[in-house]
Amino acid sequence: MTSESTSPALDVDKLARYLQQHVPGFHGPVQATKFAGGQSNPTFLLDTPGGRYVLRRQPPGQLLKSAHAVDREFRVLSALGQTPVPVARAWHLCEDREVIGSMFYLMSYEEGRIFWNPALPEIDRDARRDYYASIVTTLAALHDVDVDAAGLSDYGRPGNYFQRQIELWTRQYRAAETEQIGPMEALIEWLPAHCPADTQRPSLVHGDFRIDNLIFTNDAPRVRAVLDWELSTLGNPLADLAYFCMCLRLPSTGDITGLRDQDRSTLGIPEEEEMVAQYCELRGLPGIANWNFYLAFSFFRLASIAQGVKARALQGNASNASALEVGGMVEPLASLAVELIA
Structure with missing residues (x-):
């Protein structure tokens, strides 16, 4: 993990006393540094004489009932610690808000490397395919849990995963809507009418599986930990696969960076068909029907997420300076989706 910024937001003395009582081998003093970025759950690097830890907290103040559920994060990390899925070790959950x-x-x-650009400019061209192969292998392992x-x-809840998700994100979009956007209206009509039936057993779904939520080892194309x-x-595991493959179709400029219009062969990045084929082979799937729907x-x-960012920016509540730029992506993103269903 990298990109830290100093923050005085934690009472480190009180925190150190608490953790010394509840985490074997932990002892202070503690130096806390907040990781930079737009995490909805603030995340801190803790340096101690005995080693380094990461603390992830709910933001202070009033919260929506189901939002910022760090207890769910702790639960899934604890469960995955006994599986082949690479995750950080879950040490302790503190539900006492007084601490x-x-x-x-x-x-x-x-310790490891995080890449923010899916073109992997930091990596030699001949090694990039191996990094993508490691990503797909990790995703398949997650879905095989x-x-x-x-x-x-x-x-998770029972029922058709995509049906629920379409309803959820349509509600979220309507709540944040600032103007009518034709491609979004087309999707709101088309998606529920073409939602495939869920015919397989639900898998554990990450929900935000992208390259910057992965830590790679420093010296090899291997995922060391899946974050966030x-x-x-x-839910339906194909949601994660399609969400990751979306990076191949996103514009190569702007706040949300992808590989659209780039020569992936020259870059050494595998094509979508190759990654989907690798995933299907690893999971024993004959192929994927309705891929364009996913x-x-x-x-x-x-x-829909970008529209929410835009609405908050217009209200003066956005968390970073690029919020309006993200908000400007709503129509281009929806148009890319409409291209797939036309």
Whole structure:
């Protein structure tokens, strides 16, 4: 993990006393540094004489009932620690809001590299395909987790996953709507009418599986830890695969960076068909029907999220200076989805 900025937001002395009582081997003093970025759950690097840890907390103040559920994140990390899925070690969940002002959990610090650009400019061309192969292998391993054996059989709601998601993100979009956008209206009509039936057992779904939510080892194309489980649930695993593959179709400029119009062969990045084929082989799938639906839904969901960012920016409540730029992506994202269903 990288990109930290100093923050005085934690009472580190009180925190150190608490963790010394509840985490084996933990002892202060503690130096806390907030990770930069737009995480909805503030995340801190803790430096101690005995090593480094990561603390992830709910933001202080009043919260929506189901938002910022760091206890769910802790639960899924704890469960995955016994599986082949690479995650940080979950050390402790504190539900006592008196300690630092909100619920938080402590996990291991995983040394490694995070890449923000899917073109992987930091990596030699000949190695980039191996990095993508590692990503797909990690995703397949996640979706192969036996949720019953992992104690996660009640981690999501029953019923058609995509049907619920379409309803959710349509509501979210309507609540944040600032103007009528033709491509979004087309998607709101088309998606529920073409939603495939869920015919397979629900898998654990990450919900935000993209390259900058992965830590790679420093010296090899291997995923060391999957980060940010805030949106995880049980559902259709193809949502994660399509969401990740969306990076191949997103514009190469702007706040949300992708690989559209770039020569992926020259870059050494595999094509979508190759990644989908690798995923299907790893999971024993004959192929994927309705692939364009899953991609279109991914663009629709991201557009709805961007609309929420735009609405908050116009209200003066946005969390970073690029919020209006993100908000400007709503129509382009929806148009990319409409291209897939035309």
